[in-house]
Amino acid sequence: MAEKVIICKDLTKQFGDFYAVNQISFEVAKGEIFGFLGANGAGKTTAMRILCGLSYPTSGEAIVAGFDVYRQQEDIKRHIGYMSQKFSLYENLTVLENIEFFGGVYGVSRKEIKERSDLLVKDLGLEREAKKLVSDLPLGWKQKLAFSTAIFHRPKIVFLDEPTGGVDPLTRRQFWDMIYEAASSGITVFVTTHYMDEAEYCDRVSVMVDGRVEALDTPNKLKETYGADDMDGVFYRLAMGAKRTGD
Amino acid sequence: MEKIAVSLNHITKTYDKGKVLAVDDVSLQVKQGELFGLIGPDGAGKTSIFRILTTLLLANGGTANVAGYDLVKDFREIRNRVGYMPGKFSLYQDLTIQENLDFFANVFGTSMAQNYELIQDIYDQIKPFKDRRAGKLSGGMKQKLALCCALIHKPEVLLLDEPTTGVDVVSRKEFWDMLKRLKQQGITILVSTPYMDEAKLCERIALMQQGRLMSVNTPDNIVKDFPAKLYAVKSKNVYALLIDLRQLAEVQSCYAFGEFLHVTLKSDKVDGEDWLRHVAERKGHEQVLVKLIEPSIEDSFIRLMNEEE
Structure with missing residues (x-):
């Protein structure tokens, strides 16, 4: 049995009488690419904030990278990586400074940062841009760099919140090549997206509707279960029944 | 007018x-x-x-x-x-x-x-x-x-x-x-x-x-202008297949597209489907499926981007 890096049981977050997250249960295995889908307002962001150690649940249990979401938030933060489309890099630092900063924050030694940042810059093909400000990079490069800094400290899990929004189809695919590479090196990838074709690239996909995990399986099984040709069809069928709308 | x-x-x-x-x-x-x-x-x-x-x-x-x-x-x-x-x-x-x-x-x-x-x-x-x-x-x-x-x-x-x-x-x-x-x-x-x-x-x-x-x-005409045959390919391990196909000299482009890979060849073959299936199987891939498909706008976009570069 593969090692479990996320274990969620009846996890619930209540705001007053509103159940943003309502008794969700699932497990994610080491090295898995886990798609976390849901309509706007379904509760994805709230659930993700709890799993990242940024918010306390109201009830239920969750263990992330071996740490408890109630008592060990700081340990969780040290062992995960996080990247979103909205916040990822400091625009007024250079490429190298950003790597150094994030490496330092996550406790990577100076020596190691030096060695590995040179390697990383080379891998990304950013040698000429290494000393340029991040604000001068095209969006696609920023996203690739942001992902690389999010996994620079070799976390057990990386959380990606709509990482590919707004980029061109070619860059989007290069980004997924990087995700596959990270997963094959043993990093668990927890990803949300609005692109349904990207849901197909995940090992397993969960779909949240109105605070609950309404479906969870491999993309193929989901298509079979819901009699849909693609994930778009699966999602549409599930989300159509949603009562809540929101951001 | x-x-x-x-x-x-x-x-x-x-x-x-x-x-x-x-x-x-x-x-x-x-x-x-x-x-x-x-x-x-x-x-x-x-x-x-x-x-x-x-x-x-x-x-x-x-x-x-x-x-x-x-x-x-x-x-x-x-x-x-x-x-x-x-x-x-x-x-x-x-x-x-x-x-x-x-x-x-x-x-x-x-x-x-x-x-x-x-x-x-x-x-x-x-x-x-x-x-x-x-x-x-x-x-x-x-x-x-x-x-x-x-x-x-x-x-x-x-x-x-x-x-x-x-x-x-x-x-x-x-x-x-x-x-x-x-x-x-x-x-x-x-x-x-x-x-x-x-x-x-x-x-x-x-x-x-x-x-x-x-x-x-x-949209129809943009898709019609797509200049090559486009194949959708998949196997049990799609990511390994992607890496293998990209290494072939005959393959012009190969990228992920939903559950399939979309592939074009440098010169169109009459039996492209058979050819792709054979090379994939020779590389040890299982459950190989190949079909000739109509390109989408996204395929055209990727094609045009590559041509501009």
Whole structure:
């Protein structure tokens, strides 16, 4: 049995009488690419904030990278990586400074940062841009760099919140090549997206509707279960029944 | 002869004292009553074009007409004749739905009642919340309110900048249904989107990348122009297959597309399907499936991007 890096049981977050997250249960295995889908307002962001150690649940249990979401938030933060489309890099630092900063924050030694940042810059093909400000990079490069800094400290899990929004189809695919590479090196990838074709690239996909995990399986099984040709069809069928709308 | 609602002639826009070329010599024409899509990623120049057409930004070069008026000389006329929905929600967050609608109607010297039939279909969906502040609305409702406000003065041309970005599949579908109904009322619609699958919902589209138009045509014709046979391939381990196929000298392009890989070959083979199946199986892949398929807009976009590079 593969090692479990996320274990969620009846996890619930209540705001007053509103159940943003309502008794969700699932497990994610080491090295898995886990798609976390849901309509706007379904509760994805709230659930993700709890799993990242940024918010306390109201009830239920969750263990992330071996740490408890109630008592060990700081340990969780040290062992995960996080990247979103909205916040990822400091625009007024250079490429190298950003790597150094994030490496330092996550406790990577100076020596190691030096060695590995040179390697990383080379891998990304950013040698000429290494000393340029991040604000001068095209969006696609920023996203690739942001992902690389999010996994620079070799976390057990990386959380990606709509990482590919707004980029061109070619860059989007290069980004997924990087995700596959990270997963094959043993990093668990927890990803949300609005692109349904990207849901197909995940090992397993969960779909949240109105605070609950309404479906969870491999993309193929989901298509079979819901009699849909693609994930778009699966999602549409599930989300159509949603009562809540929101951001 | 068909009337032209929006026309751009060699429009160029630079930022940062000419250092950034946002719109690069763009010429295109949108016919009256047409549903026209600008398709491209962030940084393609879509928003700059919208801001130029709404007379909020001056182009550095070129000329343009909207609803028959010159962009520079007659900017006041244009402002009364276009409806604009910016990419970022820009209504008054601390006014209610009703107050926002009344405000915009007033600014344009009209009332909600005057053009009610135009917005009724959309307004009905948010009417139950008309006393709620705009800032407290969900993404889908904000989008509907913004569309109502853009329509309140019965514009001739509707300019919608990425109305469906970040919105889930269900709301996106609803939004496009609304656009189709507006089109039936004779309004010209210029809409931008980064979602390639929405392109086929437009009558004509422009594929944009880095300030330039790569192609302008109907979605069908863009797909027809795809110059090679396109194969969809999959096997038990798709990622390993991707790496293997990319190493073959005969393979021109190979990229992930949903559960399949899309593959083109350097020279089209009569028996391309068999050939691909054999090479995949020779590399030890199991459950190999190959089929010849019709390209999508996204395939065309990737192809054009590669050709430009």
